Amino acid sequence: MSTREYMLGNVAIARGIVEGGGRVISGYPGTPSSEIVDTLSKMKERDFYVEWSVNEKVAMEVAAGAAMTGVRSVVTMKHVGLNVAADPLMTLSYMGVKGGMVVIVADDPGCHSSQNEQDTRIYSEFSLMPCLDPSTPQEAKDMIPYAFELSEKFELPVIFRPTTRISHGKADIELGEITEHRVQAKFEKDTSRWVMVPSNAVVRHPHLLSIQDGIREELETSPWNELTLNENSKIGVIAAGIASVYAKEAIENLGVSASYLKIGAYPVPEGLIKKMYEQVDTVLVIEELEPIVEDRCKIIAKDMESNVKIIGKTDGTVPRVGELNVDHCVKAIADVFGIESGLPEIKEIEMELPPRPPAMCAGCSHRATYYAMKKVFGKNAVFPSDIGCYTLGIQNGTVDTTLCMGGSITVASGIYHSGEKQPICCSIGDSTFFHTGMNGLLNAVYNKANITVAILDNRITAMTGHQPNPGMGLTSTGEATKEIDLEQLCRGLGAEFVEVVDSFDVKATIEAFKCAKDYEGTSVIISKQPCIIYARRTGVRLIPFKVDHDKCVGCRMCVNLGCPAIEFDKETKKSTINAMCTGCGLCAEVCKFDAIKEVQK
Amino acid sequence: MSSKASKFDLVISGVGGQGAILASDIIGRSAVIENYGVRAAETHGMAQRGGSVVNHVRIGCDLGSMIPLKGADCLLALEPVEALRYIDSLADDGVVIMNTEAVYPVTVTTGKAQYPDVESIVAELKKTHRVIAFNATEKAAEAGSRQAMNVVLVGAVSNFLPIKTETLLERVKEMVPPKTIDTNVKAFEMGRSMVE
Numbered sequence: 001m002s003t004r005e006y007m008l009g010n011v012a013i014a015r016g017i018v019e020g021g022g023r024v025i026s027g028y029p030g031t032p033s034s035e036i037v038d039t040l041s042k043m044k045e046r047d048f049y050v051e052w053s054v055n056e057k058v059a060m061e062v063a064a065g066a067a068m069t070g071v072r073s074v075v076t077m078k079h080v081g082l083n084v085a086a087d088p089l090m091t092l093s094y095m096g097v098k099g100g101m102v103v104i105v106a107d108d109p110g111c112h113s114s115q116n117e118q119d120t121r122i123y124s125e126f127s128l129m130p131c132l133d134p135s136t137p138q139e140a141k142d143m144i145p146y147a148f149e150l151s152e153k154f155e156l157p158v159i160f161r162p163t164t165r166i167s168h169g170k171a172d173i174e175l176g177e178i179t180e181h182r183v184q185a186k187f188e189k190d191t192s193r194w195v196m197v198p199s200n201a202v203v204r205h206p207h208l209l210s211i212q213d214g215i216r217e218e219l220e221t222s223p224w225n226e227l228t229l230n231e232n233s234k235i236g237v238i239a240a241g242i243a244s245v246y247a248k249e250a251i252e253n254l255g256v257s258a259s260y261l262k263i264g265a266y267p268v269p270e271g272l273i274k275k276m277y278e279q280v281d282t283v284l285v286i287e288e289l290e291p292i293v294e295d296r297c298k299i300i301a302k303d304m305e306s307n308v309k310i311i312g313k314t315d316g317t318v319p320r321v322g323e324l325n326v327d328h329c330v331k332a333i334a335d336v337f338g339i340e341s342g343l344p345e346i347k348e349i350e351m352e353l354p355p356r357p358p359a360m361c362a363g364c365s366h367r368a369t370y371y372a373m374k375k376v377f378g379k380n381a382v383f384p385s386d387i388g389c390y391t392l393g394i395q396n397g398t399v400d401t402t403l404c405m406g407g408s409i410t411v412a413s414g415i416y417h418s419g420e421k422q423p424i425c426c427s428i429g430d431s432t433f434f435h436t437g438m439n440g441l442l443n444a445v446y447n448k449a450n451i452t453v454a455i456l457d458n459r460i461t462a463m464t465g466h467q468p469n470p471g472m473g474l475t476s477t478g479e480a481t482k483e484i485d486l487e488q489l490c491r492g493l494g495a496e497f498v499e500v501v502d503s504f505d506v507k508a509t510i511e512a513f514k515c516a517k518d519y520e521g522t523s524v525i526i527s528k529q530p531c532i533i534y535a536r537r538t539g540v541r542l543i544p545f546k547v548d549h550d551k552c553v554g555c556r557m558c559v560n561l562g563c564p565a566i567e568f569d570k571e572t573k574k575s576t577i578n579a580m581c582t583g584c585g586l587c588a589e590v591c592k593f594d595a596i597k598e599v600q601k
Numbered sequence: 602m603s604s605k606a607s608k609f610d611l612v613i614s615g616v617g618g619q620g621a622i623l624a625s626d627i628i629g630r631s632a633v634i635e636n637y638g639v640r641a642a643e644t645h646g647m648a649q650r651g652g653s654v655v656n657h658v659r660i661g662c663d664l665g666s667m668i669p670l671k672g673a674d675c676l677l678a679l680e681p682v683e684a685l686r687y688i689d690s691l692a693d694d695g696v697v698i699m700n701t702e703a704v705y706p707v708t709v710t711t712g713k714a715q716y717p718d719v720e721s722i723v724a725e726l727k728k729t730h731r732v733i734a735f736n737a738t739e740k741a742a743e744a745g746s747r748q749a750m751n752v753v754l755v756g757a758v759s760n761f762l763p764i765k766t767e768t769l770l771e772r773v774k775e776m777v778p779p780k781t782i783d784t785n786v787k788a789f790e791m792g793r794s795m796v797e
Contacts, residue, residue, distance in 0.1 A: 006626070006633040008643075031645060113645070136640075136663075169666045170626075170641040172633040245665035249606040253669075326604070326669040344671040346689050351725055353682055354714035356616065356706035358652035392650065395707070465645075559711055564651055567710045 004172040009137035009162060010035035012173045013104065016144030018048075021181040022074045023099070024066035025050045026059040028435065029464035030078030031113035032167035033106035037076055038465060041476040052467050052476040055405070055435040056081035060088045060103070067097035067157070068194060069185035072148050076104040079120050080404065084436065086123070091196050092157060093127045094204035099183060100148030101157040103129070106167050109288045110323035113164075115387065115404065117321070119289035120161045124266050128208050130215050131159040131266040132224060133241035137171040139264065143224065145179060150218065154211050163288065165242055165323070216267045224264030227272045229279050233257045235336060236280035238273070238297065240264070240287040243324050247286045250329035256337050263287075268296045277306045284336045285312035288324050311336055359392060362565035363542075363582030365503035365529035366390040366456050370398040371561065371586060372506055372527075373425055373454060376513035381423045384411040386437065388429035389463045389531075390456050395562050398427065406436025413440070413449040423517055425452040430486065431461035431469040438493060444522045445494035452516045453495075453524045456503075457486055458531040466534050486526050495524045503529035506589040532582050542583030543598045547575045551595035558587040558596065608637065608661025609763050610668045614687040615679030616704045617644070617654050620751035624677070625656040627755050627776055631768045632660045642666035651707070655687055660763060677758050679737075679751060680704050681722045688726060696731045698757050698796075699723075700750060702738035733757060733796055740791045745784030752777070752785045756792025766793065 007015070014036050017025060025048060027037040040050045049066075053059035056077040063075035077085065082105045089103070105123070108114040124131035132147055134140035140162050147158040192200050219225070236259040239247035244262040251258060259279050261272055276283065277300070285294040294312035301308050313320040317332045327343055334341035360367050370393045377383070385391060385399040386408035393399045401411050412426035428437045433455050441453060461467040468474040473483030490498045497519045499512045509527060516523035530540070547558075554573035558566050565580040566587060577587070577596070588596040604610065611628065615621040625641055632639045640662045644654040657668045668690060676691045678684030678699040691697065701719050708714040723734045737757070741749040752773055759769050770789060777785040 004633055006630045006639060136665075165642055165666055168643050168645045170629055170639070170643065171666070172637075172639050242665060246667070249604060249664045249669075252605055325667045326665065326672075330669070344693075346670065347729075349685060349688065349725070351685060351717050351722065352715070353686055354706050354709050354716055356651070356653040356682070356686075356708070358617065358650035359707040361650060389650065556712070562707050562711055564707055564710065567705060568712055570712075 004174050006170060007137070007173050008035060009140055009166045009169045009171070011039050012137045012141040013144060013162065013167070014039035015173070015175065016141040017074050019141070019176045019178050020145030020148045021072050021179040022148070023048050023071035024063060024073040025076070026053045026062040027076035028053055028056045028059050028081055029461050029467045030081050030106070031464055032108060032164045033076050033078045033104065034464040034467065035167070036104060037476060038467065050476055052469070054470060056085040057088060060085035060092070063101055064088060064092050064097065067099040067101035069099065069187045070183045071099040071185050072101070072181070073099060074102045074104060078114065079105055079107045079118050080114060080116060081105070082120060082123055084405065089123065089127050093129050093208055094201055095194065095196055096155040097151065097157055098155065100151035102144060102147045102151065103157050103159045105159060105161055107161055107163045107289070109163055115402065117289060119292065120159065121266060121292050122290060124159045125292070128212060129157055129159050130219060131161055133161050133264050133266065134166050135242050135244045135262065135264060137166055137169055138173055139224070140166050141173055142176065145176070146222070153218070154215055156208070156211065161241070163242055212267065216270065219265040219267065220269040220271050222265055225269045225272055226262040227275060228260045229276070230257050230259045231279070233259060234281045235259070236261065236276045236283045237333065238263060238276070238283055238285045238293060240293050243286045243288050243329070246324055246326045246329045247333070249326045250333050253326070254330060254333055254337070254339070256333065256339070263293055268293055270300055273297060273300050274304060277301065277304065277308045280308065282309045282311065282336060284317065284332060285310060286318055286324065286329055286332060289320070291320065359395065359562060359564055360389065361532055362563050362580040363532040363584040364389070365458055365527070365532065365584070366393060367396070367561060367563060368503045368506060368529070368584065368586045369454060369456055369509065369527040370396045371590065372509040372513055373427070374398050375510055376517055377423050377425045381425055382412070382415055382420060384408045384415065384424070384426040386428040386432045388432050389458070390427055390429055393427070405432055406440055409437055409440030409444050409453050412451045412453070413444045413447065416449045416451050425454060425517070427454045427456055430455060430457040430459065430471045433486070434470050434484070438489070441490060441495060441522070441524070442493045449522050450520060451522055452513070453522065455486060455524065455526045457526050457528045459528070460531050460534050462531040462533065466531070490524045490526070495522055497521065497523035498526065499524070500526045500528055503527045504584055504586065506586065532584070536582065544577070544581035544583045545585065545588055545596050546577050546599050548595045548597060549574050551593050553593055555592070557590050557592065561587060561590065563587065604669055604672050606662055606664045607659040610673045611658040611660070611675050611677060611758070612668060612673040612687055612690045613656040613658065613677045613679070614683040615654055616683060617650060617652050619679045619704070620748070621654050621656050621679055623776065624751040624755050625658045627769060627772045628658055628762065628764070630776070631764045631772045634768055635764055637661045638663040640664065640666040653683055653686060675758060675761050677754055679754060681719045682716065684726060685722050688730070691730060693729070696733065696761060697726050698733045698754060700737035700754060701734050702736050702750070735795050737792065741788050744788040744791055746781060749781070749785050749788035752788040753792035756789035757795050759789070759793050760796040
């Protein structure tokens with residue numbers, strides 16, 4: 001029997017935090033990072049504190065505060081979350097920490113679930129914090145205890161950057177020992193350290209620069225970098241993070257011999273790169289997203305006046321966008337060796353396949369709110385939106401813009417102040433409103449934006465896997481806490497028109513939107529109804545609906561709602577409701593022929 | 602041709618909510634019990650809302666989780682269109698095991714796209730590959746629950762995996778809700794008997 005456990009990368013990372021003695025762990029949900037805090041929150045026996053914070057900046061500062069007292073802390077987020085937290089990050093590197101602090105930022109090459117594919121390693125260069133870049137889930141787990149120690153040694157947070165294929169990959173994981181490391185928290189006053197006024201900051205900046213060589217030397221010999229020289233080859237391959245396993249497989253499949261350097265830590269191992277330069281005349285650099293290692297390799301070559309040729313993204317041999325895979329690596333390596341890649345030819349499928357985009361669930365309350373919104377505002381109105389499940393309303397014609405978390409109310413304000421004549425109604429979810437939407441509402445009221453704000457309150461952070469938020473009255477671990485009243489909050493931010501409606505009460509929601517549209521100033525509609533997935537999980541069952549085919553005239557009003565439970569038979573020209581119906585009743589509301597009724601028991 | 606880096610490469614495709622992750626977990630955990638290194642990749646997040654999902658499971662692998670194009674030994678499809686959508690991942694000598702029960706995407710239910718005839722999908726796949734196609738959803742219903750469709754297909758693919766049947770069956774018993782063990786064991790065995 002094996003002692004290894006088969007687990008998700010993010011679960012392995014959570015295990016690494018436990019093994020490394022993390023005391024305070026904070027985060028904001030974001031794919032592909034969410035399961036780290038989820039896993040820690042669900043652990044029954046816990047000797048650490050864990051929280052879902054309201055946004056990444058807040059989470060970063062919570063973890064920083066904990067690390068100031070000497071305990072080990074972690075903050076988790078997705079790559080774009082680090083933009084929100086960039087303000088504390090950039091000064092935290094001057095200030096440093098006492099207890100080890102790991103900043104976990106999950107990148108999403110290929111935009112599987114993201115609005116961009118930015119590369120967190122650039123923040124590592126920018127902030128001068130070291131960065132660890134795992135190539136497998138096992139390495140991801142093992143890097144966390146190491147990161148705590150590295151962070152404590154240099155009194156500087158360490159960035160840890162998994163990608164989607166690490167976080168959402170599964171592998172057999174060899175578990176490690178849980179550290180005995182226990183520190184009693186003690187905040188020691190030291191204004192020169194913890195107060196970044198200019199006179200202190202100007203001293204800390206050169207200090208930060210002065211420790212860089214030490215960090216580089218420490219990482220150079222760490223287990224995360226690995227150089228294998230091949231005396232029979234003039235070609236070297238340098239591959240970073242997850243690309244290193246793709247490159248290794250490609251080298252094996254092609255059967256070529258090359259010197260090989262795997263990089264898993266930044267700043268890059270200059271000594272190992274120089275050693276490779278002594279052996280080879282050509283280096284192929286393979287890394288996902290930005291050419292960070294590649295640029296560094298070019299600088300090193302120039303500094304040592306080496307004529308080694310460096311190939312990578314700049315010349316187009318390796319793609320700069322999207323995820324890499326073994327096939328990309330096979331092609332690039334074959335190119336450099338001047339051999340046939342042997343990649344298979346892909347035949348076009350002759351049949352046309354229907355696209356299967358993600359869609360709002362059957363019974364999703366957002367569909368009902370969007371129906372009412374569009375009915376009142378008309379299709380020519382401008383509908384700025386935000387980031388969450390409701391972004392899927394792009395199919396319903398009620399999502400005209402999506403920029404970033406909290407970017408709905410603010411974009412709506414800008415469109416209004418530009419002099420746009422169409423009415424403007426923006427949408428934002430409950431969790432996103434708590435994240436960075438609140439500031440936008442305050443700003444809209446303060447600067448007199450004549451817009452309507454719809455808060456689609458489904459009582460949970462749904463898209464990332466149903467995490468609690470301040471509107472639920474529950475903490476990350478399920479403990480009862482103050483339930484933040486959205487209506488009072490909006491009024492506190494200065495909004496005078498605030499109405500709360502039940503999303504499934506379509507008539508009342510339409511009436512509320514009409515009043516909001518007529519209102520001169522910033523109006524707020526809070527459309528409230530629990531996420532259907534979560535509601536069903538907690539036992540809520542409504543009576544499903546069916547279509548009376550004698551009354552159905554085939555007008556397609558119900559079909560156009562885009563509900564996965566409603567199908568249209570082209571032969572009979574009638575709608576039918578399938579087994580996915582959860583009984584929300586929206587289709588019955590929109591049917592003008594009274595053809596949709598609850599199924600009789 | 603399958604990659605030298607892995608003993609057996611399996612692609613599982615389907616629709617978010619059909620249980621593709623449970624299917625790959627049963628296989629992945631079984632492989633670990635039999636001392637194989639396993640690497641798997643899953644679809645989470647946005648694509649789970651009824652979107653097309655694909656998992657890669659590599660048995661006897663210690664490198665990356667992504668199977669190269671035309672590298673898979675088997676394509677296990679929980680839905681017909683999702684078999685054809687990922688056929689490029691299957692090696693020329695690989696086998697397709699597929700459910701013939703269609704799940705219409707919203708693009709089809711709203712009339713924006715056509716769902717091809719299931720028989721013609723099977724015929725198209727048969728042009729290039731060995732195909733084992735049957736209605737796994739009906740089989741699951743026979744076993745006691747349509748939800749057990751994923752386990753029917755795990756049973757079918759068990760004929761090809763380098764893993765003992767008992768090991769897989771034990772994981773099924775461990776990993777499904779306790780009340781549904783009998784149904785799922787039956788579903789597994791029905792699926793297993795679909796391959797000659």
